[in-house]
Amino acid sequence: MMRSHDESTYNDEFKENALEIIFLFEVGIEFIGFPQSELQRLNDFYEIKCTQKEEEVKKRIMNIHYDFFGGANFKDRADPQNKQLSNYLLKELSEIKNTLR
Numbered sequence: 001m002m003r004s005h006d007e008s009t010y011n012d013e014f015k016e017n018a019l020e021i022i023f024l025f026e027v028g029i030e031f032i033g034f035p036q037s038e039l040q041r042l043n044d045f046y047e048i049k050c051t052q053k054e055e056e057v058k059k060r061i062m063n064i065h066y067d068f069f070g071g072a073n074f075k076d077r078a079d080p081q082n083k084q085l086s087n088y089l090l091k092e093l094s095e096i097k098n099t100l101r
Contacts, residue, residue, distance in 0.1 A: 007051045007052065007053060008053065009053075010053065010054055010057070010100055011050070011051075011054065014048065014050055014054050014057075015100050017045055017048065018045070018054075018057055018058070018061065018096075018100055019097065019100060020041075021041070021042060021045050021061055022061065022093050022096060022097055024038055024041070024042070025061070025064055025065070025068065025089070025093055026090065026093055028068065029068060029072075029085075029086050029089050029090055029093075030086070030090075031077075032072055032073075032074060032077040032082050032086075033074065033077075034068075034069075042065065045058070045061075046058065046062060057096060057099060057100065060092070060096050060099075061096060063092075064089055064092060064093060064096075067085070067088075067089060068085070068089055071085045072085055
């Protein structure tokens, strides 16, 4: 069942959750790591029922998830490709945050 808020805006709870998840990724990307304890939070966020507009934001965040976990070299944090990936993902996260504002 869809929420009854205006479909052209973001629900405050969704926005708050999305910004928290974005922050987790910003920290994770900066340190090339991600706390196991936060993975359930990600999964819970991905399961939230939301509007079409919110779903688009959620998909963009999920793409960050796939790109980060699939592309980062966690064994060698100094790998130059991590820096390239970080720059790309942080720029994308910044754009997603601007979308939510």
